[in-house]
Amino acid sequence: MDKVRIIEIRESVFADNDREADRIREGLKRDKTFLLNLMSSPGSGKTTLLMRTIEALKNEFDIGVMEADIDSSVDAEKIAKTGVRSIQLHTGGMCHLDAGMTEQGLKEIGASDLDLVILENIGNLICPADFDTGAVRNAMILSVPEGHDKPLKYPHIFTVCDVLIISKIDVMPYFDFDLEKVREYALMRNPKLEIFPVSARTGEGMGAWTEWLKTQVNEWNNGVKLLTE
Amino acid sequence: MDKVRIIEIRESVFADNDREADRIREGLKRDKTFLLNLMSSPGSGKTTLLMRTIEALKNEFDIGVMEADIDSSVDAEKIAKTGVRSIQLHTGGMCHLDAGMTEQGLKEIGASDLDLVILENIGNLICPADFDTGAVRNAMILSVPEGHDKPLKYPHIFTVCDVLIISKIDVMPYFDFDLEKVREYALMRNPKLEIFPVSARTGEGMGAWTEWLKTQVNEWNNGVKLLTE
Numbered sequence: 001m002d003k004v005r006i007i008e009i010r011e012s013v014f015a016d017n018d019r020e021a022d023r024i025r026e027g028l029k030r031d032k033t034f035l036l037n038l039m040s041s042p043g044s045g046k047t048t049l050l051m052r053t054i055e056a057l058k059n060e061f062d063i064g065v066m067e068a069d070i071d072s073s074v075d076a077e078k079i080a081k082t083g084v085r086s087i088q089l090h091t092g093g094m095c096h097l098d099a100g101m102t103e104q105g106l107k108e109i110g111a112s113d114l115d116l117v118i119l120e121n122i123g124n125l126i127c128p129a130d131f132d133t134g135a136v137r138n139a140m141i142l143s144v145p146e147g148h149d150k151p152l153k154y155p156h157i158f159t160v161c162d163v164l165i166i167s168k169i170d171v172m173p174y175f176d177f178d179l180e181k182v183r184e185y186a187l188m189r190n191p192k193l194e195i196f197p198v199s200a201r202t203g204e205g206m207g208a209w210t211e212w213l214k215t216q217v218n219e220w221n222n223g224v225k226l227l228t229e
Numbered sequence: 230m231d232k233v234r235i236i237e238i239r240e241s242v243f244a245d246n247d248r249e250a251d252r253i254r255e256g257l258k259r260d261k262t263f264l265l266n267l268m269s270s271p272g273s274g275k276t277t278l279l280m281r282t283i284e285a286l287k288n289e290f291d292i293g294v295m296e297a298d299i300d301s302s303v304d305a306e307k308i309a310k311t312g313v314r315s316i317q318l319h320t321g322g323m324c325h326l327d328a329g330m331t332e333q334g335l336k337e338i339g340a341s342d343l344d345l346v347i348l349e350n351i352g353n354l355i356c357p358a359d360f361d362t363g364a365v366r367n368a369m370i371l372s373v374p375e376g377h378d379k380p381l382k383y384p385h386i387f388t389v390c391d392v393l394i395i396s397k398i399d400v401m402p403y404f405d406f407d408l409e410k411v412r413e414y415a416l417m418r419n420p421k422l423e424i425f426p427v428s429a430r431t432g433e434g435m436g437a438w439t440e441w442l443k444t445q446v447n448e449w450n451n452g453v454k455l456l457t458e
Contacts, residue, residue, distance in 0.1 A: 041271045042354050042383060043375025070355065072381040093385065095324065095355040123382070125271050126299065126324040126353055145374035145397065146272025152301040153352070154271060156322065168374065171403050 004076040006088045007108045009068075009101045017131055020099040024106070024134025031112040032221040035102075035119065036213070037135035039157060042123030044143040045167045045200060047075045050118060052200045054082045056210040061115035061217060066105040068097055068122050075120065085109060096127035099134045106134075116217050125150070129157035136220050139163040144177045151185035158189035163196065165209060170199040233305040235317045236337045238297075238330045246360055249328035253335070253363025260341040261450040264331075264348065265442070266364035268386060271352030273372040274396045276304045277429045279347060283311045285439040290344035290446060295334040297326055297351050304349065314338060325356035328363045335363075345446050354379070358386035365449050368392040373406045380414035387418035392425065394438060399428040 028035055040046050047067075054063055064085040067076040076088035089105050091097065097105075102119060111117045119135065121128045140161045142150055145168060151158045158164065164186050166179070179197060186193055194212060198205035257264055269275050276296075283292055293314040296305040305317035318334050320326065326334075331348060340346045348364065350357045369390045371379055374397060380387050387393065393415050395408065408426060415422055423441060427434035 041352070041375075042379055043270060043372075069382050071384050072378070074378055074381055093355075093359075095353075122355065123270070124324075124353055124355055126322075126351065127356065130322075143272070143374065145372065145400070146270075149301070149303055150271055152303055153298050155300050171374070171400070174400050174403055 004073050004080050004086055004088050005108070006073055006090055007105065009089050009091060009104045011094060011098070011101065017099050020103070021132035021134040024099055024103055025136065028111070028134070028136060029220070033111050033114055033117060034217040034220045035106070035111070035117045035133075035135045037119045037121055037133045037138045038141070039121045039125070039128045039138065039161070040123060040141035041125050041143070041146055044123070044141045044146065046120050046123070046141055047078055048200045049141060049165065049167055049198070050079065050120060051082055052203070052206055053210055053213065054079070054084055056206065057116065057214060058082070058084060060214060062113065064109045064111060064114040064117045066109055066117065066119045068105075068120060070122065085114065091122060095122055095124050096131050097121055097133055098131040102133040115221055125154040125157050129160050137162045137216055139165060141165045141167045142182065143168045144172050144175050148178045148182035148185065151182065151189050155189050158186050158193065161190065161193060163194045163212070166195065166197040168199060169197045169204060170202045233302050233309050233315055233317050234337070235302055235319055236334065237319050237321060238333045239321070240323060240327070240330065246328050249332070250361035250363040253328055253332055254365060257340070257363070257365060258449070262340050262343055262346060263446040263449045264335070264340070264346045264362075264364045266348045266350055266362045266367045267370070268350045268354070268357045268367065268390070269352060269370035270354050270372070270375055273352070273370045273375065274429060275349050275352070275370055276307055278370060278394065278396055278427065279308065279349060280311055281429045281432070281435055282439055282442065283308070283313055285435065286345065286443060287311070287313060289443060291342065293338045293340060293343040293346045295338055295346065295348045297349060299351065314343065320351060324351055324353050325360050326350055326362055327360040331362040344450055354383040354386050358389050366391045366445055368394060370394045370396045371411065372397040373401050373404050377407045377411035377414065380411065380418050384418050387415050387422065390419070390422065392423045392441070395424065395426040397428060398426045398433060399431045
């Protein structure tokens with residue numbers, strides 16, 4: 001099994017998380033590094049989707065992955081097998097990452113010489129949505145088995161995300177999941193949300209998602225426009 | 230659609246949550262009311278499992294269900310259709326329930342004349358595990374699509390639960406899920422955990438789970454022994 005570095009990160013000491021997050025984004029802009037914050041429930045398929053995304057983009061970009069978990073390093077070990085830089089962040093039981101914790105991870109992974117860093121946030125639809133990590137873009141995954149009513153029950157995360165990836169669409173025949181309803185509910189929360197239904201297993205829909213991400217990274221790193229402004 | 234009462238509950242004012250939780254349990258013992266705290270990820274099938282559990286036990290017991298959510302009342306509306314007493318608790322964005330919040334719910338539902346009250350906690354594997362709600366027993370659901378590595382990544386919830394229900398076993402052929410591994414990992418966290426693999430859809434395994442719950446409720450309410458002692 002590949003050995004990965006495990007970093008114990010600590011809750012931020014910064015009183016103003018939003019200002020700290022803005023400061024992180026300024027640094028990323030200077031370093032031409034794009035940070036994606038990927039959020040979801042436990043078991044939505046974040047790591048598998050990430051592995052396929054890395055395969056599609058690793059010839060274009062120098063990529064790093066920060067796996068945040070309460071415990072274990074199973075995800076970082078899987079990611080390490082793809083050949084990209086990977087570290088495991090342990091939050092000491094904390095249910096989310098804030099800007100200061102993210103910054104500790106960025107330093108440890110050496111983000112400044114990477115084009116794209118992906119933060120796999122703690123599996124939780126609630127708390128991570130309350131903290132700006134300093135990411136350039138926020139993405140969330142909702143997997144088919146979780147059901148199409150989630151935008152009704154967990155509204156906030158849908159409002160802070162730029163992208164909704166609907167994962168595991170290959171198992172749609174076995175679940176009572178209505179793709180049109182989830183679109184309707186999600187866009188009700190956030191009309192600007194980009195929505196990509198995908199199956200990391202079959203590859204369906206993965207091209208549209210990775211193309212979107214590629215464009216975002218290039219725009220940010222080449223300074224065509226400062227998208228967060 | 231059935232109308233359900235929505236209660237806005239507030240974060241507890243009690244400094245010592247554990248003492249407050251013990252006080253709730255003493256009251257439940259006096260009233261011969263069993264409180265089950267049911268926790269899981271979003272979309273693990275808590276509500277569907279609950280509906281089947283109610284069907285199996287509603288002739289034995291007077292049952293009430295408290296559905297806790299950040300927003301919406303879709304779950305409480307589904308439960309109301311089973312004919313049992315049901316209320317929706319809104320936590321105002323909070324990611325868990327503490328003892329004080331649970332107590333507000335128990336008052337609103339009129340728990341003292343019920344035999345069994347089930348609290349469907351917020352969909353979250355992390356924060357709810359940190360707070361004793363005053364329940365007599367804690368149960369958690371892990372659904373097959375979430376994967377068998379969850380006890381490695383979310384250790385704490387497995388240690389505070391008496392029961393692990395492995396749900397959606399009917400879709401096992403479509404997922405890379407190892408039932409023996411999840412047993413091994415879960416028992417490593419908590420050797421006393423009772424484990425019930427079930428499918429609420431096909432009914433498989435539901436009898437063993439509802440029999441266990443029935444025995445627990447009878448023992449608590451008839452005062453055969455004070456199980457938490």
